[in-house]
Amino acid sequence: MTTRTKNILGWLLGALFGFLMSRAGATTYDYHAKMFLFQDFQLMEVIGVAVLIGMAGIWWMQSRHMLSLSGDPIQFPRKPWNDTLVLGAFLFGIGWAMTASCPGTVPAMLGEGKLPALFVLLGIVLGTFAYGVLQDARLSCRRD
């Protein structure tokens, strides 16, 4: 499979993901507030069912050693522990509460015409950039 084909498939999967996020209610601000204030459990139901379906599918693909569309073994890498995981997750949660969005829903909100997402998008790029600046600084300190 060429890089271009993979990119096109990635783009199509992104469109599917955006559509599903939108229809599931993840791009509707109030569902986030209502979930955290225990007034409505739409998004809890969505993520709970999605995780269970995903779990069954992953178990099935692993037990059959299924190959990907391009014929290679499917990779199931697990995100590792790191020292900053809990701090990062804590900061991420504050951002989630402040914006009622996350990195996956922001682009979908833009497609829906929700302008607040423009500022959140700018923030996510800036925050990611800040992490890169820190990583580069750390590496150059180690080299000195």
Next chain:
Amino acid sequence: MAIDIWPGWVGGIGIGLFVILHFWIMGRPAGCSTGYGNFCGYICRLNYFRSGEYKELNNPRLWFLLGIPVGGLISAQASSEPWHVSFTMGMYDAVLPQTFTGKALWLTFGGMLLGFGARLAGACTTGHALVGGAMLNPPSLVAGMVFFASAMGMTWLLFYV
């Protein structure tokens, strides 16, 4: 902006099947937050955004992010209320800063916490809570719980304090 919303379990089945489909088509787990670094790689010369996961910037992860707005647009176009731009945030309008500048700064700062926090934690709600949760990966389960607990605490502060 009113999007037609499916019942929670229908949305959950759809997203669960998406997780599986992504593994089969791309041969690897779905993720959102990492792709934002590809944009950083295009606009700056930091080593971090030119090596490791970012060695090849024009990759499916970047195109995945570029595809998401299309799905949002289709969903909005196919909803009963016609597509239009909006700056309202429902219940949040009562608790967020009331001026345009204040709201813009608030959202930008919240976005920075999302971007910075996701890199510190290694992934976002998709990579940790959804896919990592489906793989029963312990670090992802911890991250997912902390995401949720801190967002809940902050939401209570916002609405009740």
